[in-house]
Amino acid sequence: MEVDTGATIMLPGLVVVLGLALVVRLLSLPLLTAAQRAARRRTEAVRDGRPSALVSPAALGELVLGLAGGVGLVVLIRTQGVSGFGVLTDSVAFEETAEFAIVTDLDWSTARTVFVVLTLVLLAAGLLLWFLTQRNLLGTGPGRRLDPATRTRLALVLLLRAAVGVFVPSGLVLAALLVQAVALLTSRSGLRASVTPPAGHLPPVPAGAPAHLPPVPSRPSAQPPAHPAGYVPTQADAGPVAAHPVHQALRPGEPRTIGGYRLLGRIGAGGMGTVYLAQRQGAATQVALKTLNPELLDDTELLRRFEREARVLAMVPGDYTARVLDTGVDAGRPYLAMELLDGRPLDVHLREHGPIREPQALRALALALAVALSEVHRLGLVHRDLKPGNIMLTTAGPRLLDFGIASIVDGTRLTRTGGGPGTLTYMAPEQLDDGAVGPSADIWAWACCVVCAAHGASPFAATSTGAVIRRIVDTGPEPLALGAVQALDPALAAVVTRALTSDPAARPADGAALAELLAARPGPSAPLADAVRDQITRGWRTLAL
Structure with a gap:
C-alpha cells in the first residue's frame, strides 16, 4: 500500500482555502476599488486642506466582509471535511502542530520549528503587502511618501496585525496573503488610472479656471488668417496653431455658437460656468471660451461676479499668466475668451x-x-x-x-x-x-x-x-x-x-x-x-x- 506524502495530504486543503479566498476577493472587487478610491480622495482632501469623511461606506463594507470571511474560513477548516484542513487549523501561538508533524514525518520539535518559520514568513509577506497597499493609497508625491503621522499610525496598525496573526489559524494567514496581493495590484492599477485619464474624459474645470490641456501636435499656418473686426489676435496667430485638443462632444441643447465663436467641444464645467473649446468664425486660432450656465443667467449677483472676474483677468498682462482675449454678451449670456494653453x-x-x-x-x-x-x-x-x-x-x-x-x-x-x-x-x-x-x-x-x-x-x-x-x-x-x-x-x-x-x-x-x-x-x-x-x-x- 502506497503512503501519501505530506504535500499530497495538505494539497486539497490548500486548494480549497486559496480557491475560496480568490473567488470571494474577485467577486467583491468593485467594493475594494470603491474603498481604495475613497481612501485616495480623502488623502487628497487632507493634503489640500479640504473636509472629508473619516470612513467611507465602501471601507466599512470591506471591514465587514473581511471579518465575515475570516470567521467563515475558520469555521470551514475546523470542520476537518477536507484532507489538509487539520494542518491549516494550527497557529503559531498555540502548540497544535501534531497534524503537521504527522504529515511531514518529522519529530514534534522539528515540525514545530518548521511550522512556525513557514507561518511567520507568510505572515510577514502579508504585512508587507498590506503596508505597500496603504502607501499607495495614503502616500503623496513621487514614491508615495508618507508623512510622519501616517507612518506612525501605520506602524501601530502593523504591530497590531502582527500580534493578531500569531494567534489565528495558518489557513487564515495564507488566505489573507492572497487577498492582500490582489489589493496591492488593484491599488497600483488605480494609481496608473488616476494619472492617465481615459481618452475623451476630462475632470470638471473650476468656474474661474482657463483650460488645462495636454500638449497637442501643431501644424503650420499657410498664411496669416483673416480676422473679423474687433478680434483680439493671439500669439498663436503668428505661428503654429493647436490641432484637435482633447475635449468632449457638445451635449444636446448646448449652443453651437456664442458671440461669433463656433463651439468645437466641451472642455469642462464647474458650478457656475462651462468652458468650451471654441474658434472665432473666420479665424484659425482656438480659444477656451467660458460662459455662465443657462440656469444662472437670471441671477444678477452671479452676472456681476462674472463681469468683475472678466475685468480682473483682462487687467493682468500676458507675461507668465493666461491672457484674456475677448469678452462680451450674446443674447443675455456673458462670455469670456481666454488663451488656450498647452502643457x-x-x-x-x-x-x-x-x-x-x-x-x-x-x-x-x-x-x-x-x-x-x-x-x-x-x-x-x-x-x-x-x-x-x-x-x-x-x-x-x-x-x-x-x-x-x-x-x-x-x-x-x-x-x-x-x-x-x-x-x-x-x-x-x-x-x-x-x-x-x-x-x-x-x-x-x-x-x-x-x-x-x-x-x-x-x-x-x-x-x-x-x-x-x-x-x-x-x-x-x-x-x-x-x-x-x-x-x-x-x-x-x-x-x-x-x-x-x-x-x-x-x-x-x-x-x-x-x-x-x-x-x-x-x-x-x-x-x-x-x-x-x-x-x-x-x-x-x-x-x-
Whole structure:
C-alpha cells in the first residue's frame, strides 16, 4: 500500500482555502476599488486642506466582509471535511502542530520549528503587502511618501496585525496573503488610472479656471488668417496653431455658437460656468471660451461676479499668466475668451514625472511666478489661491492661472458668494484669521509651491486639517521638504525660507520685491527685463515636459 506524502495530504486543503479566498476577493472587487478610491480622495482632501469623511461606506463594507470571511474560513477548516484542513487549523501561538508533524514525518520539535518559520514568513509577506497597499493609497508625491503621522499610525496598525496573526489559524494567514496581493495590484492599477485619464474624459474645470490641456501636435499656418473686426489676435496667430485638443462632444441643447465663436467641444464645467473649446468664425486660432450656465443667467449677483472676474483677468498682462482675449454678451449670456494653453498643471506633472530635479528649471519656475505676481500686485490684486493646480507648465514657460477668487488689496472680495478663501496647505497664517489679506499671503503661497515643485508636496501637508493648521501657525514647514530646495539651489532656498516667515512684514513685500531678490537686479517686472526673461527661458529649456 502506497503512503501519501505530506504535500499530497495538505494539497486539497490548500486548494480549497486559496480557491475560496480568490473567488470571494474577485467577486467583491468593485467594493475594494470603491474603498481604495475613497481612501485616495480623502488623502487628497487632507493634503489640500479640504473636509472629508473619516470612513467611507465602501471601507466599512470591506471591514465587514473581511471579518465575515475570516470567521467563515475558520469555521470551514475546523470542520476537518477536507484532507489538509487539520494542518491549516494550527497557529503559531498555540502548540497544535501534531497534524503537521504527522504529515511531514518529522519529530514534534522539528515540525514545530518548521511550522512556525513557514507561518511567520507568510505572515510577514502579508504585512508587507498590506503596508505597500496603504502607501499607495495614503502616500503623496513621487514614491508615495508618507508623512510622519501616517507612518506612525501605520506602524501601530502593523504591530497590531502582527500580534493578531500569531494567534489565528495558518489557513487564515495564507488566505489573507492572497487577498492582500490582489489589493496591492488593484491599488497600483488605480494609481496608473488616476494619472492617465481615459481618452475623451476630462475632470470638471473650476468656474474661474482657463483650460488645462495636454500638449497637442501643431501644424503650420499657410498664411496669416483673416480676422473679423474687433478680434483680439493671439500669439498663436503668428505661428503654429493647436490641432484637435482633447475635449468632449457638445451635449444636446448646448449652443453651437456664442458671440461669433463656433463651439468645437466641451472642455469642462464647474458650478457656475462651462468652458468650451471654441474658434472665432473666420479665424484659425482656438480659444477656451467660458460662459455662465443657462440656469444662472437670471441671477444678477452671479452676472456681476462674472463681469468683475472678466475685468480682473483682462487687467493682468500676458507675461507668465493666461491672457484674456475677448469678452462680451450674446443674447443675455456673458462670455469670456481666454488663451488656450498647452502643457499640464504642476500638480499633474508632479504625479506623472515626480519633483523637478533640474536647479535651473526650478529657479525659472520660481522667477516666472514671481514676475507674474509682481504684475498682479502692481494692479492692486491678490491672487489668494496660488497652488500647483493653478500653475500651468507650458512649452513657453510657467503660467499663473485662475484669478477667480482674487481680491482688491483694499479688502473688497470679488467672489464674496461661494468658494473658499484658498487651499489650506498653501494658505498663510493671516488667511486663517478674519483680517485683511495682502500680497504677502501670495508670497507665502509662492514659497509653498516652489517647495512642492522640488519635494512633491506642500511643506505643510499633513494627514488632518488640525495637523496642517498646527504646522502653519506653530511647528513650521517640514524640514525635509525645505531640504529638497536647499539641495538644488541654496540661494533660492534662502528666499523661500524668508517667504515662509510667520510675520507678513518680514516677507518680501510683494511680487516685485520677490522678483528682485531672485534676479539679483532691480526692476525685473515693469517692463520685464530682457535679462530676467532670458534667464527664465534658458532655465525652462532644461525641464522635460
